[in-house]
Amino acid sequence: MKKILSVKDLSVNFETYKAEVQAVRKVSFDLHEEETLAIVGESGSGKSVTAQSIMRLIPMPPGKFVSGSIEFNGEDLIEKSEKQMESIRGKEIGMIFQDPMTSLNPTMTIGKQIAEGLIKHQNMSKKEAHLRGVELLKLVGIPNPEKRIKQYPHEFSGGMRQRAMIAIALACNPKILIADEPTTALDVTIQAQILDLMKGLQKETGTAIILITHDLGVVANAAHRVAVMYGGKIVETGSVDEIFYNPRHPYTWGLLGSMPKLDNHDEELKAIPGSPPDLSDPPQGCPFAARCPYAMKACSTQMPEYFELSETQKTACWLLDERAPKVEPPEFVNVGGLKVNG
Secondary structure, three states: OOEEEEEEEEEEEEEOOOOEEEEEEEEEEEEEOOOEEEEEOOOOOOHHHHHHHHOOOOOOOOEEEEEEEEEEOOEEHHHOOHHHHHOOEOOOEEEEOOOHHHHOOOOOOHHHHHHHHHHHHHOOOHHHHHHHHHHHHHHOOOOOHHHHOOOOHHHOOHHHHHHHHHHHHHOOOOOEEEEEOOOOOOOHHHHHHHHHHHHHHHHHHOOEEEEEEOOHHHHHHHOOEEEEEEOOEEEEEEEHHHHHHOOOOHHHHHHHHOOOOOOOOOOOOOOOOOOOOOOOOOOOOOOOHHHOOOOOHHHHHOOOOEEEOOOOOEEEOHHHOOOOOOOOOOOOOOOOOOOOOO
């Protein structure tokens, strides 16, 4: 598949009254056409900052790009002016935000919010944009689209608002769709519907998707590849099968171990002990060392290099060094009966 986006050594800092926070640290990944890449990790790991950096939605200041590049269509988005980015947002790269109630404009009808991008980027008339809006609402599974397009966000349920957000994001047929925790506030039934909708639309349109989430159940059912983030860094990447069935980083083990098992309702949920690092003073070595039960002296003093385990999987962990003691993964690596997307 053709590479459509390449993020290389991206570092993003934020100035605060107390100190400079290193929110994203030397992050690199590629995205290919018709692919879904999931970026997973705990809150504060840098997932959303990475996504917003691609869209150039980071407020400058307090945010700033320290290093790296974001190459799209052979050009670095970091070098683009705000006016140039306005022609890319929505048209070339769309975004679904975490909370549609705060992302949708409460004073505008859903139809007008869909029409905005169509009129600006597709040069449609108001009538053409309205008709296309009805088609899009129908496409994302909203009943009675002719009636619903005239309604306001507060008249929609949570699941319908998320569908409307997807319709807005897809209106101009973007090459990349960034979905930032798109199912967090929804019940499991609606979550499944939204994920099925995104997969179906991807097959129809060929759009590449970056899925930001902390929910590994979402990842198993929606992604092709996975990047695991912790402490502002990507600590492991691989195909969805590799991450679920052959994870090699202790943090990935911890995430998988904290998932509920569908065949055991009485078992207590397992949490990863400790707290994420303070990124205003990040650790010199592996960001997970302070919470890792397998940490060695080198883990606290030196950042681990990436060990390439296959063409698609690489892991930043000193346990993979030939000089390290052999450690067997925990027995949890049963992913609770989840069906993994192939």
